[in-house]
Amino acid sequence: MGRKKKEETSENKIDKPKSISPFDIIKMMFMNDGEFEKLSNIILSKNYFMINRILAIQFPIQAQFFNKLNIDTANVIRSWRTFVIMKYGYGRVPGFVYTKGAKKSETTTNSIPKDLKEDYCRHYKITMKELDDMLYFGYDYTVNELNNFDKNVRNIKDNAIEKIK
DSSP: OOOEEEEEETTOOOOOOOOOHHHHHHHHHHHHHHHHHHSSSHHHTTHHHHHHHHTTTTTTTHHHHHHSSOOHHHHOOOOOOOOHHHHHHHSSSOOOGOOOOOOOOOGGGGGHHHHHHHHHHHHHHHHHHHHHHHHHHHHHHHHHHHHHHHHIIIHHHHHHHHHHH
């Protein structure tokens, strides 16, 4: 004889909690007082590391103390909330939370002629990969070196070849 299936009603269903990101919690810390108070300690503890890291951008000493002390992580986030609201006020998220990264340089190595690169590599006995690394880590200096090489060494070689002919 088989088992009877339980009828599923809305009372029997368990709703899974919505995943909350650290940025959602930070927004709640400063803008939605009621929603922040409703967050469970488990959710706050799961997001402790990232929230502490984000707030360490502006307050590295305080973040380090929170790391060293063995305090309940949910209470650390509540302490952060009190501290930062006293410092920045209530109503908007502080600007340092949403910082933009540095933009990549618009300059590319395509502006340098390939034959100049090849001559430079042959003259100094380096690989093209090494030259590309030089351009990546010190673009301005390397371009100046290539220009000096073009003016001095390359032109001298070209003049010497013309004299031989």
